[in-house]
Amino acid sequence: MSRNAQDLIRFVLRRLIQSLPILLGIATINFLFVNLAPGDAADVLAGEAGAASPEFMAALRERYGLDQPFYVQFLVYMGKLLTFDLGYSFRFSRPVTELLLGTLGPTLLLMSTAILFACSMGVFLGVLAARCVNRWPDYLISVGALIAYATPVFWLGLMMIVLFSVKLGWLPSSGMQTIGAGYTGWRKIGDVALHLIMPATVLGMYLTAFQVRLIRASMLEIGEQDFVTTARSKGLSEQTIAYRHVLRNAILPMVTMVGLQVGAILGGSVLIETVFAWPGLGRLAYNAVFQRDLNLLLGLLFLCSIMVVVTNILTEVAYRLIDPRIPLK
Amino acid sequence: MTPVLSISGLRARLRGPDPSAFVIDGLSLQVNRGEVVALVGESGSGKTMTAYSVLRLLPPAIQLTEGEIRLGGQDVVAMETRRLRDVRGTLASIIFQEPMTSLNPLMTIERQIAEMLLTHGKATRQTAPERVIELLELVRMPDPQTRAKQYPHSLSGGLRQRAMIAMALACEPQILIADEPTTALDVTIQQQVMKLLLDLRDQLGMAILLITHDLGVVAEVADRVAVMYAGRIVEEGPVVELLEAPRHPYTAGLLACLPEGVGDTGRLIEIPGLPPKPGSIPEGCRFAPRCPSATELCTRVTPETRTEGVQAFACHHPRMPA
């Protein structure tokens, strides 16, 4: 076991080192794109201030190094990046790193809940559909998945707010905590969980639909393999066969899919966090774009690329832990 | 003494619009205690489906419509699911042609064998690992301690088939159904595995229903042979008599296909023509379109099975006895 653990740690480290060039490449592209857009931070600040004298503009540019040649700005940016100094957000008047760290937690909570929800529902409903194939539970689940698949996320979010918050008053419509309630301990956890239900459900809806269909198809395919007949010939119950033998094999594509879909979920959380006023990265990104907060935007993009890289490593690890055929190399 | 396995009048058909698409069509067969019975026939004749039906493992596309299957005197067809699960693995076990795909790739060998023991209460979680090693030693698995902890992909085909056999024998069944257990293996490994099966038969006293293409193997290991054609047994008898003096033209045809007579590892190569597909089985004798001795009678009347001496066969114009 300790040997396996060692292999695992070595594998993760190797993958992390391998992804460094990728991350730097992405940072370069981000920098180029953001700076290709006309105008710089000084223009934005000055524009907001109403009138701005050329002297004021020049002073601003000098202060933030915007008067330097492009490649110097780039090298300075990359140099700071390596020390996790992502610059200063003029909008929020705070360092970008601080802003990001403050909002990362809520987004991670939202995303992981959504993914967990999608995977567990995917397994539960997918297995159910596969075991009742071509009978009414299967049709019901498949049609439901199709509808969920096709429903626009923001519309669903708004409708849920109308129903569960406005009409029924069961769930809070926005935010992560009841403002001013000052809960602590379990009360606080319960309060956050209550706020989490709607945004996580809506965010995970698309992925859930996807996973249900994937697991169903994968269960049916694996169910025809020889080792399932072997399992049946051993006298196992259909339930045991489905969960112990078929599902374990059928779950592998789901793991891969989660890795591939994390980017999309991250994108979706921009929308969801805005709809539900969730204090996370997504809402920050929305503000950064509309307020042309370039440093913040660059920092967000960089953080997102780190998150995607890390989840990909995590899915690889999960895959390898489930499937012994693929060595930790 | 009741036979271990007795099948009579078994019929199974493909589900679908064609009610006459029989895959097994009136098959009767008996296996006695400790006996090795070989079931031979061309590809598609229904050997595997016969084996599957014994433990009610037929794929969903195939439906058992008629007939009786008794394992140790108990009616398998009418058996309720709960009881059927008890019977699987304890009265009869089955091993398959493809050792590569018949084991779950995500479970260790130990777990898969232990699962058989635990399901039938033949071991506890504490005693199972030890019993698994004993079983692996029984099938002469080299280095059983290490192998037990490994996953199927780290074992060669021959070793996987040994693991399959260990699993099948874990609950000491009265009959082992082996569906082409060596076809997928190298020739030398084939002989080792066949020898292992025979030794185990002697040691444990179980019966074996051996499904095979390989008449060479049949000559070496079987006590009795049943020849299957298009879902039906066309000839049956003790191995020596049947191979020396086949009465049914189909059996004779199979034997004629062997390169150097019996004894080599000859495969069934070819009798001119193709066996009929389920649903397009001709009137009268189903072998008639390919039979050198066919007459007008053969195309009209289905031959009944009759017994002469030690052999039983279904033919209007049988070949001369020895």
Ligand SMILES: Nc1ncnc2c1ncn2[C@@H]1O[C@H](COP(=O)(O)OP(=O)(O)OP(=O)(O)O)[C@@H](O)[C@H]1O
């Ligand atoms: N899963 C299935 N679904 C539908 N038809 C099947 C299925 N499996 C087998 N059959 C059909 O049943 C018939 C008998 O097949 P079976 O596998 O029993 O033949 P076999 O004698 O074992 O042949 P082989 O020597 O190739 O293994 C064939 O016509 C085959 O096409």
Ligand code: SF4
């Ligand atoms: S009954 Fe006729 S056709 Fe059929 S095997 Fe005998 S001789 Fe050939």
Ligand SMILES: [Mg+2]
């Ligand atoms: Mg077969």
